[in-house]
Amino acid sequence: MTEARADTPAHGSTPREPGGTRLTLAQVLEHPALGPRDLLPARFRGPRRVTGDGWVGFATRLERGEELSLVQSLMAANRHVLDVGGGIGELSRAVAARIGHCTTVEPHAQLVESMRDEAAEAGVSVFAGTAEDLPFPDASFDAVYGAWVLPFVDDVEKAVTEMVRVCDPGAPEAKIVLIVGGADSEVLGLFNDVCAPVSGDPRDHHGYLLATAARLLAERGFGEFSLHRTEASVRFAEEEPAKRAAAAATVLTDFWYQLHPGADEVRAALEPALERHFAARPHGIGDQGAVLVARPGS
Numbered sequence: 697m698t699e700a701r702a703d704t705p706a707h708g709s710t711p712r713e714p715g716g717t718r719l720t721l722a723q724v725l726e727h728p729a730l731g732p733r734d735l736l737p738a739r740f741r742g743p744r745r746v747t748g749d750g751w752v753g754f755a756t757r758l759e760r761g762e763e764l765s766l767v768q769s770l771m772a773a774n775r776h777v778l779d780v781g782g783g784i785g786e787l788s789r790a791v792a793a794r795i796g797h798c799t800t801v802e803p804h805a806q807l808v809e810s811m812r813d814e815a816a817e818a819g820v821s822v823f824a825g826t827a828e829d830l831p832f833p834d835a836s837f838d839a840v841y842g843a844w845v846l847p848f849v850d851d852v853e854k855a856v857t858e859m860v861r862v863c864d865p866g867a868p869e870a871k872i873v874l875i876v877g878g879a880d881s882e883v884l885g886l887f888n889d890v891c892a893p894v895s896g897d898p899r900d901h902h903g904y905l906l907a908t909a910a911r912l913l914a915e916r917g918f919g920e921f922s923l924h925r926t927e928a929s930v931r932f933a934e935e936e937p938a939k940r941a942a943a944a945a946t947v948l949t950d951f952w953y954q955l956h957p958g959a960d961e962v963r964a965a966l967e968p969a970l971e972r973h974f975a976a977r978p979h980g981i982g983d984q985g986a987v988l989v990a991r992p993g994s
């Protein structure tokens with residue numbers, strides 16, 4: 697079956713913005729961008745733990761391409777934007793470059809420090825804190841986004857509720873934007889097909905996270921949706937194929953399993969899988985995203 701694109705008009709819905717289509721909650725929940733419904737878990741698999749070094753190793757190989765442009769254009773008409781779980785701050789800096797300023801909140805001390813190094817110059821204000829307990833008064837921002845953050849929070853419902861709390865629904869361009877892995881993500885495919893069976897972890901289903909968030913957003917008055925796809929990739933330029941597979945196995949293992957007792961087994965399982973992957977796509981692993989935009993409405 698051919699998968700419908702997230703930005704393909706569905707169910708006779710009306711265009712909302714360039715490349716976007718207005719969707720109801722029901723349309724979001726049944727959208728193929730959320731991934732295989734038969735694999736939908738009954739509950740949250742629990743947060744994935746990421747170390748500062750683990751994320752930096754992955755992030756420095758990540759080529760976001762259109763993801764950066766999409767976030768910038770979504771925020772272009774906003775004035776007070778919050779980036780939740782800013783990581784090393786690449787998206788915050790991109791937003792600040794477009795609108796002059798961006799605020800970010802990040803719990804990991806190492807990442808907070810690294811962002812602070814270039815924050816003032818880039819127009820970024822950096823706060824330490826978590827998505828579940830945002831250190832800002834109600835309605836402080838006119839746009840709030842969380843990129844690749846929901847799989848890492850302890851409590852998805854609390855995190856989304858906080859994002860709603862700090863976003864002013866009366867602002868003309870009010871929006872909450874969530875980016876997670878798309879159903880076609882090669883990175884998530886490697887996690888689910890290679891790592892999870894070795895480590896005994898539950899499969900990761902980012903569509904489940906987006907569905908949970910969408911229900912809550914609609915309940916809290918952000919019920920007008922659009923969904924977009926993005927195409928990023930993690931790049932491995934190493935010339936020699938075996939070295940490339942070994943480097944990629946280390947980057948992915950450190951990102952997902954750095955603190956896990958089964959890290960060595962995971963790395964050993966990833967290497968041959970990555971050699972097969974690179975035979976077809978020599979220097980990149982696709983990190984395709986699904987982007988949910990929620991605006992005030994029902």
Ligand SMILES: C[S@@+](CC[C@H](N)C(=O)[O-])C[C@H]1O[C@@H](n2cnc3c(N)ncnc32)[C@H](O)[C@@H]1O
Pocket residue numbers: 746751755780781782783784785786787801802803804807825826827828842843844845848849850
């Ligand atoms: C995959 S990284 C994404 C970073 C950044 N948003 C980006 O797209 O480059 C996940 C980030 O979420 C942060 N994080 C983990 N738990 C969090 C929480 N409870 N609240 C907010 N951020 C959290 C991590 O420290 C890390 O920076």
